[in-house]
Amino acid sequence: MIELRTLKRTYIVGSETIFALDGVHMAVRRNEYLALIGSSGSGKSTLMNILGCLDRPTSGEYLLDGTDVAARSERALSEIRNRRIGFVFQNFNLLPRISALKNVMQPLIYRPGSRKDRIASAERVLDRVGLLNRKNHLPNELSGGQRQRVAIARALVTAPSLLLADEPTGNLDSTTAADILQLFDELHGEGQTVILVTHDEAIARRCQRRITLRDGRILSDES
Structure with missing residues (x-):
């Protein structure tokens, strides 16, 4: 599903070149449950941003279902994000003045279909996560x-x-975090490809596969 070839992401800070990613090779199969682990500055968040088409590599290739994503236009990347990638963030990133239902409907605004269809889709996934009664x-x-x-x-x-999740339990207490991680386990069991970004080894051990990053490079890749 995903193939990264000699992926690099550099930043210029004054006269210094910072290698956030330094020649990453990686492949991810469909329905894999993968944790990206590393300390602050390891490159894991940069890698997630590239996987999510929120950033581009400086060099190398990112193939998503055989398509070289890095070579696509901004408009094409926006469409890929909207249609093929789901994001879950540590800080939730919900719009504060609209309901749970309307927050869930947001990614569907620019898609064909009636408002009735969008509501039905949003209610279906809210029911799946156990929150239809809070819509x-x-x-x-x-x-x-x-x-x-x-x-x-x-x-x-x-x-x-x-489905990409960046420290999705970072703002939750341990009991609530366990419930959210159980939900990710269930989604993977239903066929969803899930990549979790975490610094927590205990969370990483729930996944099928763990890739540890250090200084922009893959230090280990364990199943």
Whole structure:
């Protein structure tokens, strides 16, 4: 599903070149459950941003389902993000003044179909994450775990081929975090390809595969 070939991402800081990613080779199969691990500055967030088409590599190739994503236009990348990739963030990134249902509907705004169809799709994924009964609540009326479930539902509403989660339990207590991780386990069991970015070894051990990054390079790749 994913193939990275000699991927590099550099930044120029004054007269210094910083290698955020330095020649990464990696392949991900469909329905894989993968953790990207590393300390701050290891390159894991940069890699996730490139996998999610939020950033481009400086050099190398990123193939998604055989398509060289890095060579696509900004408009094409936006369409790939909307149709094929779901994002879950540590800070939820929900719009505060609209309901859970309307937050989940946001990725569908520019798609063909009626409002009735968009509502039905949003309700389906809210039901899947166990929050259909909270669909009319604003984010500030929900607990942290409930907000993260809304964020996961929003990521799933477009039926993406790839689900990316960046420290998805970082703002949650341990009990709520365990519930959210159980949900990711279940989504993988249903066929979803999931990539988690984490610094927590215990979370990483839940995944089929663990890739550890250090200084922009893959240090280990373990199943």
